[in-house]
Amino acid sequence: MKNIKYILLALCIVSIWSCKPEEFGPIGPEQNILKELQGTWALSKVTQIDQDASTKGFPYKELDITNVYAYKDLVVAFQGETSGTPTSFTITPGNSPKISDFNTGTWTVDNAKAPTVITLKNGTASSDLTLGSYAGLRSGKFYLKKVRKSNGKIIVSYQYEFTKK
Amino acid sequence: MKKLILSIIFILSAAFAFAQSNPSFSPATFTAEDEVTITLDVTGTGMAGQDDVYLWMFSNDGVGGGKDALTNGQWGSSSESAKMTKIGPNKFTYKFIATTLFGQSPAELINFGFLGKSKDGTKQTIDYKPFKFDPLVFTAAQFRIFPSKLDATDMSTVYFHQNLATDQNLQRMFDVKVNLTFYNEANAVVGSKTAIVAVKESTSVYAYSFIPDRVITVPAGTKLSKFTYQFTGSVKDANGANVPTTGPVNEVVYTVFN
Numbered sequence: 001m002k003n004i005k006y007i008l009l010a011l012c013i014v015s016i017w018s019c020k021p022e023e024f025g026p027i028g029p030e031q032n033i034l035k036e037l038q039g040t041w042a043l044s045k046v047t048q049i050d051q052d053a054s055t056k057g058f059p060y061k062e063l064d065i066t067n068v069y070a071y072k073d074l075v076v077a078f079q080g081e082t083s084g085t086p087t088s089f090t091i092t093p094g095n096s097p098k099i100s101d102f103n104t105g106t107w108t109v110d111n112a113k114a115p116t117v118i119t120l121k122n123g124t125a126s127s128d129l130t131l132g133s134y135a136g137l138r139s140g141k142f143y144l145k146k147v148r149k150s151n152g153k154i155i156v157s158y159q160y161e162f163t164k165k
Numbered sequence: 166m167k168k169l170i171l172s173i174i175f176i177l178s179a180a181f182a183f184a185q186s187n188p189s190f191s192p193a194t195f196t197a198e199d200e201v202t203i204t205l206d207v208t209g210t211g212m213a214g215q216d217d218v219y220l221w222m223f224s225n226d227g228v229g230g231g232k233d234a235l236t237n238g239q240w241g242s243s244s245e246s247a248k249m250t251k252i253g254p255n256k257f258t259y260k261f262i263a264t265t266l267f268g269q270s271p272a273e274l275i276n277f278g279f280l281g282k283s284k285d286g287t288k289q290t291i292d293y294k295p296f297k298f299d300p301l302v303f304t305a306a307q308f309r310i311f312p313s314k315l316d317a318t319d320m321s322t323v324y325f326h327q328n329l330a331t332d333q334n335l336q337r338m339f340d341v342k343v344n345l346t347f348y349n350e351a352n353a354v355v356g357s358k359t360a361i362v363a364v365k366e367s368t369s370v371y372a373y374s375f376i377p378d379r380v381i382t383v384p385a386g387t388k389l390s391k392f393t394y395q396f397t398g399s400v401k402d403a404n405g406a407n408v409p410t411t412g413p414v415n416e417v418v419y420t421v422f423n
Contacts, residue, residue: 048320050312058303065320068374148422151192156312
């Protein structure tokens with residue numbers, strides 16, 4: 001009887017000690033976002049967003065401006081190593097209004113596994129673009145967002161939808 | 166000679182920079198419910214060299230429904246709550262929330278102005294006015310711009326909502342066109358384009374989208390500070406003939422993004 005008490009106590013200690021967080025791997029094969037971003041992408045849709053109007057709940061929050069000018073002429077090519085590490089990029093604007101101040105340079109991301117910001121660099125100049133949902137990457141779509149700020153407050157933004165060529 | 170030219174350029178640049186930034190506001194854009202800090206440099210004004218500067222503030226200059234700030238006190242004896250904080254030689258700051266300061270609702274407040282003065286009112290600066298509040302409530306209007314704040318590199322779309330027009334000619338106007346004029350920082354016309362055919366988006370809405378450098382040639386080094394737009398068109402006279410008609414000229418000042 002005395003032993004049962006000790007056995008139960010030992011079982012409790014072992015049970016508690018064995019409780020530890022378990023790391024679960026990704027469901028399905030791990031997605032290499034950087035690898036999937038590599039390639040040539042054509043601009044397929046441009047949406048202008050009035051962030052101030054959105055914040056205040058005003059009507060007229062966004063506008064599809066794709067067909068105002070030849071935005072669909074613009075093509076961007078992201079190059080990288082086979083591991084996925086980004087290297088260079090090229091923007092071929094055609095007759096499209098510019099979406100970046102420079103058309104060639106290097107690109108980097110803030111997080112290799114789950115990037116949210118793509119930084120385009122050319123010498124000392126750089127331009128940050130926010131990466132949208134990865135959901136469309138495998139079906140050949142990805143989204144970039146450019147924000148325009150005044151004293152840290154986002155006033156206007158542009159959402160660019162790209163389609164893989 | 167070279168030194169003289171450089172000196173003139175330097176003085177002009179300094180004067181221009183001063184004119185651009187005084188008074189300054191933090192944040193740069195604000196609603197009537199935001200806390201705003203005014204920074205005022207009184208150099209070259211009647212208050213230069215003074216240690217104590219009091220604000221005399223007023224709302225809705227030139228648009229009706231204006232009030233003096235509740236903190237003003239009497240002209241000959243300013244209230245201590247209107248006193249600015251000295252942050253350096255000739256430099257002062259003051260923090261306020263407009264709805265509290267004027268005792269008016271956000272819907273009532275359109276703009277404000279102020280001057281700096283001595284407590285007894287014997288010395289003062291010029292009037293600084295009017296400074297617009299960002300609207301908190303959307304008000305439908307016959308003319309509008311999208312987005313509401315933008316700079317010269319942004320896509321701009323000007324709209325004419327004919328169903329909201331109050332003028333009879335504008336209500337009846339057809340063959341709607343747009344005139345655009347762009348200005349530099351010295352307020353000089355850089356370029357204009359007239360009679361651009363507006364897009365009829367619905368039975369009562371006309372619009373035109375553009376990026377300035379696709380409409381006019383902007384010389385290298387020129388910075389656009391604002392543009393004006395005007396909708397024009399035709400109406401029928403008593404004999405059924407087309408008569409040209411024009412709407413008002415609307416001004417859009419570009420926001421400085423940083």
